[in-house]
Amino acid sequence: MKVWFNKIHDSRRQSIETEESTISVGRDRSNVLVLHSPLVSKRQAIVRRDNGTLEFENIGINSCMVGDTEVMGGESIGFSAGETVRVGPFTLTFESDEAAPISRAEMEAHLRSIMSDLELRVHRKLLARFDLYELEASRLGDDDSILLLERHIEDVCRELSLFGENNQGLLEEVIALILRDLTINQLILESDRESLDSLARLTWNEYDIPQTLVPERETELDNLLSFTRERLELDEQPDLSAQIQRTEYKFAEVFPLIRPHLHAELSRYIVLRRLKKDLKDTVFGFGPLQDLLRAPTISEIMVVKSDQIYVERDGVLELSGRRFLSDKVTESIIERIVAGVGRRIDKSQPLVDARLPDGSRVNAIIPPLAVRGPCLTIRKFPAYRFTMDDLIEKRSITSAAAMFMRACVVDHKNVLVSGGTGTGKTTMLNVLSSFIPHRERIVTIEDTTELQLHQDHVVTLETKQANVEGAGGYNIRDLVKNALRMRPDRIIVGECRGAEALDMLQAMNTGHDGSLTTVHANSTNDVLKRLEVLVLMAVDLPVVSIQRQIASAIDIIIQIDRKPGGRRVVTQISEIAGFDPDRNDLVVHDIFNYRDGSTLQPTGYMPTFAESLIEKDLLKLEFLYGQKDRFTESSEAAALPDARTRGKDRLDRFL
Numbered sequence: 001m002k003v004w005f006n007k008i009h010d011s012r013r014q015s016i017e018t019e020e021s022t023i024s025v026g027r028d029r030s031n032v033l034v035l036h037s038p039l040v041s042k043r044q045a046i047v048r049r050d051n052g053t054l055e056f057e058n059i060g061i062n063s064c065m066v067g068d069t070e071v072m073g074g075e076s077i078g079f080s081a082g083e084t085v086r087v088g089p090f091t092l093t094f095e096s097d098e099a100a101p102i103s104r105a106e107m108e109a110h111l112r113s114i115m116s117d118l119e120l121r122v123h124r125k126l127l128a129r130f131d132l133y134e135l136e137a138s139r140l141g142d143d144d145s146i147l148l149l150e151r152h153i154e155d156v157c158r159e160l161s162l163f164g165e166n167n168q169g170l171l172e173e174v175i176a177l178i179l180r181d182l183t184i185n186q187l188i189l190e191s192d193r194e195s196l197d198s199l200a201r202l203t204w205n206e207y208d209i210p211q212t213l214v215p216e217r218e219t220e221l222d223n224l225l226s227f228t229r230e231r232l233e234l235d236e237q238p239d240l241s242a243q244i245q246r247t248e249y250k251f252a253e254v255f256p257l258i259r260p261h262l263h264a265e266l267s268r269y270i271v272l273r274r275l276k277k278d279l280k281d282t283v284f285g286f287g288p289l290q291d292l293l294r295a296p297t298i299s300e301i302m303v304v305k306s307d308q309i310y311v312e313r314d315g316v317l318e319l320s321g322r323r324f325l326s327d328k329v330t331e332s333i334i335e336r337i338v339a340g341v342g343r344r345i346d347k348s349q350p351l352v353d354a355r356l357p358d359g360s361r362v363n364a365i366i367p368p369l370a371v372r373g374p375c376l377t378i379r380k381f382p383a384y385r386f387t388m389d390d391l392i393e394k395r396s397i398t399s400a401a402a403m404f405m406r407a408c409v410v411d412h413k414n415v416l417v418s419g420g421t422g423t424g425k426t427t428m429l430n431v432l433s434s435f436i437p438h439r440e441r442i443v444t445i446e447d448t449t450e451l452q453l454h455q456d457h458v459v460t461l462e463t464k465q466a467n468v469e470g471a472g473g474y475n476i477r478d479l480v481k482n483a484l485r486m487r488p489d490r491i492i493v494g495e496c497r498g499a500e501a502l503d504m505l506q507a508m509n510t511g512h513d514g515s516l517t518t519v520h521a522n523s524t525n526d527v528l529k530r531l532e533v534l535v536l537m538a539v540d541l542p543v544v545s546i547q548r549q550i551a552s553a554i555d556i557i558i559q560i561d562r563k564p565g566g567r568r569v570v571t572q573i574s575e576i577a578g579f580d581p582d583r584n585d586l587v588v589h590d591i592f593n594y595r596d597g598s599t600l601q602p603t604g605y606m607p608t609f610a611e612s613l614i615e616k617d618l619l620k621l622e623f624l625y626g627q628k629d630r631f632t633e634s635s636e637a638a639a640l641p642d643a644r645t646r647g648k649d650r651l652d653r654f655l
Contacts, residue, residue, distance in 0.1 A: 001049060002095040003033055013110065023047040025087060026060070039088035047094065054079050054094060062088065104249070105318065111177040112321035114170060116307075118162065118271075119278050120325050125156040132283050133332065147211040149283060150276050154212065157275070163268045171271050175262060178274045180251040181291065182221075183228050184244050188294050191240050210276050217269040224261060231257060241297050287333045288322035293360075293380070300422075303376040306330045312422075315566025330374045334364045337376075353448060353465070356381075361448045385452050388431050396424070397570045398600045401592045404573070407618035408556050409435040412514035413609065418527040419560035424568040425518040426450050426494065428560060432516055436490060440514075443483040445476055446494035459486060476500040477538075480507065493517040499538030501531055508553035524557050524574045528586055547586050551579040555609070557588075570600055575607045 003023065006013040016033060024031040028042040035044070041060030048055045057076040058064050064071045065086035066079045079085070085092040126132060129152055135145055157163065163171065185208060229235070231254045237243045262270075281290040292301050292311060300312040307323040324330040338345050338354050341362075345352045350369045354362045359381030366374040388402045397405075408415060409432050417425045417432070433453050436442060443459045444451050451460075461483065466473030476493065477500035483491050484507055491507050493500065495518045508515050519534075521527035528550065535546045559572035571594035577587040595601045613619040 004093040004095065005033065005035065005090050007037075007089050007091075021049045023049075025092075033092075035087060035090050037088045037090065040090070044087055054081060056085060104252070105321075108177065109319065109321040111174050112323075114174050115177070115274070115278070116323050116325070118174075119275060119282075121160060122153060122156050122162075122275060123279060123282070123325050125159065126152055126279070129156075135283060143211055146280060146284070149280060150210055150212045153276050153279060154272070157272060163271075168264075171267065174274075175267055175270060176251070176255045178270055179224065179228065179255070179258065180247060181274075182270075183225055183232075183247050183251070185291065185294070186225055187234070187240060187243050187247070188296070208277055210273055212276075213273075214269060217266060220261075220266050221270065221273075224258060227261075228254060228258060244295065244297050282325065282329060282333075286337060287324055287329060288320075289333065289376075289378070292320065292322070293378070299380055299382070301376070301378040301380070303330065303374070305373040305375070312566075315422075315562060315568060327373045330376075331366055334366065334374055334376055337362060338364060355448045355462075359449060361450065379450075381450070382427075382452075385454075386427050386431060387434065391428075391431060394567070395599075396568055398592075400602065401570060401573055401600050404591070404619060405432060405556075405558070406435045407613045409433075409514065409516075410437070410618055411609070411613055411616065413555040414508045414513060414553060415516050415556045415558065416527065416554050417516070417518045417558045417560065418521040418524070419518075420520065420522060420562065423560040423562045425560060427568075428558060428570075429492065429494070429516055429518055433492060436514070440489035441487065442490045442492060443486055443488040444492045444494070445479045445483060447476065448494075451492065451494060453492075459483075459488075477503055480504055483507070484510075484512075488512060489514070491515045495519070496531075496534060498534060501534035502538040505531075505535065505549050505553040509549065521559075522561075524559050524572050524588060524590075527557060527559070528576075528588070544584055547584075548579050551576055551586055561594075569594065573600075575605075577608055 001019075001023070002015055002017045004013050004015045018032055020032060023033060024043065024046055025033045025035065025040075026042050026044040027035055027037060027040045031043065039062065041062060044058070044060035044062070045064060046057045046059060048057070055076055055078050056064070056066050056071060058071045058073050061073055063073070065084075066077050067083050067085075069077060071077050081094050083093075085094070123132075126149075132149075135149065161167070189208070228251075232246055232250055234243045234246060237246055278288075281287050286293065288309060289301060289303075292298055292309075297313050298311045302310040302312075302317075303324075304310060306325075306327050306329070309320045309322050309324075310317050311320045312318075324333070335345055337356075338352050341354045341356060343352050343354045345364055345366060347366075347368070350367065351365045352363070354364075356362060356378075361379040361381075363377045364375070388397070388406070391397050392399050392402055405415075415432060417428050419425050430452055433442070433451065433455075436453075436455060438455050438457070440455070441457045441459070442453060442455055443461065444453065445461045445463075447463050449460060449462050461479045463476055463479065464472065464474045475498070476496075477498065480491070480493065480500050480503040484503075489512070491504070491512050492515065493504055496504055497520065501519075504515070504517055519527050519530055521530050528547075531550055532543055532546050535541065535549070554576050557572070557574045557576065558570060559574070560568060561571045562568050570592075572590055573592040574588050574590050577589055579585075580587050589605045589607075590603045591605055591607055592600050592602055610619070610621075614621060
């Protein structure tokens, strides 16, 4: 039996082979499988194999995971070959006699680790030859520095015998990954150049095309890429994202048709070309982030540590397989990113928030604050602005709830959007703001500008950090106070997370109806408690007074959650109907909520301002409570008659 094992988040897997039917696992050297970690017991587990079946017995103190099942000490469980087993910080995979096929993600991580190892070997030799950091600092925009670096890379590869017979098998493994990445980069660079160039040279092709190119080899490579795109039928895909996705998932099926055209000289040229690009990215660009920043399918990049870079695609986090060559390189690239927008980061100022020229948001933190090494988070600025129709199509909200929210915004109701990190609060704020009439004056206030309003009369304000002397800083509270002097019809605060909550509530109560903001909270009830705490950060008031202020200021709360699989959905739309003096508490009613965890449905409660919406022809009762939404399951529709009846009764009382 073959057992594969690696530390979590480490793409470099190791393996052992044994003929024994009983495999002991632990950190003691007497075990068949030795896992070096204090989190693993000396004798942690025993794996038994009998007639093709596998059994895992935990004999240690710490619990283990077999698939999605936690196995406590003294417990046993049967499992299948290929199923993931977690022991401390290690993942284990037991192969059957017929090995389970490796997943696409596992294969990609394996191939990228090979490339990273090659780059590291070359990089170390380059550092011994000359100072790469001085080379980057002295670069004045000419091609001489790039040409010099490429020539040295060629020399180092010859010195290391990188393309000798001993490495042929290794190099052949990475060819497929390189060609796939080249296809994707070609698609990106051929798309809308103007929008791509706005990423402040992040998508510039000066590093992609070598100065030392060989025309004959480049022609062969172009022919291969054209052949690949034809076989993948990329021209039939509707947009760039679909083309990239198809390339990522279907390339392995096409590669056997490409392999016969890859003669030894062309293969060496392609690998060397890639080494040059990656090392130029490291010295002059943004290293392994260069391609990630280009990819339109990626919305967020998270560097946990140098060899652990996560990305978010369609709301799902995944390990990219890419890594920096060292912590020093990571810090250097972080400095390069923030320096490009006029900021600095060092030991005296180890934390920085910044915005790239295209609007992407950057947060970086380095030692001593980041104990395990420098960390970086980049939230990419979306090229496409979502509409309410998009959210309905993605089943994030129903058409009835969307119509209700439009009516609230047009009728100048104060709306608060709440949710956890990454749930799509800013996206919802953007969508809601699209309903504001163009004749109104809007002032937006954010830490980092993310809102994309299309109205003509918009004033955009952004906070400013203090200088090294601690002067010249302006926070959100300062800007909210100033906005009140700018004669706004609406104030939109990207996020209330401090004492500015008091100023926002006061603005909502002093003639600035129809204002919008967001707050981090996990539920409607939580957001009210959080608002109380935020106001108390500004002024010492009785909680009852704060609650009365909230009741008179905020009309609607929209709660957004992220479901398993990454889908973001509106789970509650609630009205703050007032303050109950008998209970000394806010009166909150759900207008819509997420029934049975499947879809957003009206509760039957009619908001106190429903009569006004209907009279102004902003909302039709029949649409809100009488029509079945196109995404509503038939099983849920049975509950609607009762809701309609309750809603009609409430309206009758109004009339």
